[in-house]
Amino acid sequence: MAELLHNPEALSKLKLVNKQIVGKGKTSLNWLPYLQVVVKETFRLHPPIPLLLSRKASEDGEIIGFIVPKGARVLSMLGY
Structure with missing residues (x-):
């Protein structure tokens, strides 16, 4: 969340894409590719290792x- 707050453009895009997809009734993570990318990038920047x-x-x-x-x-x- 902190990374998204520092990058308002990415946060806006994530909200928009997720709203469009969830609005169609698709709530599985398979239908949320931008969210998957955001999570993977966060783990790349801040690995939990x-x-x-x-x-x-x-x-x-x-x-x-x-x-x-x-x-x-x-x-x-x-x-x-």
């Missing part, structure tokens, strides 16, 4: 003031 990958601390340490004990799972969310 950093949220899924965790690391295991090999030794006790400190990260930005937080103590991380050996063996703890650490999620790296670079760029956030």
Whole structure:
């Protein structure tokens, strides 16, 4: 949603295309190709992978003031 708010032209086109298609009673995602493109582009710009990958601390340490004990799972969310 944030990307669409930063790009009002794409948001307007998405609203128009979806209104035309849903107005015909077609609500399956197969009938909403522009929405599929918007979602794919969003995942290209902001991949969810950093949220899924965790690391295991090999030794006790400190990260930005937080103590991380050996063996703890650490999620790296670079760029956030």
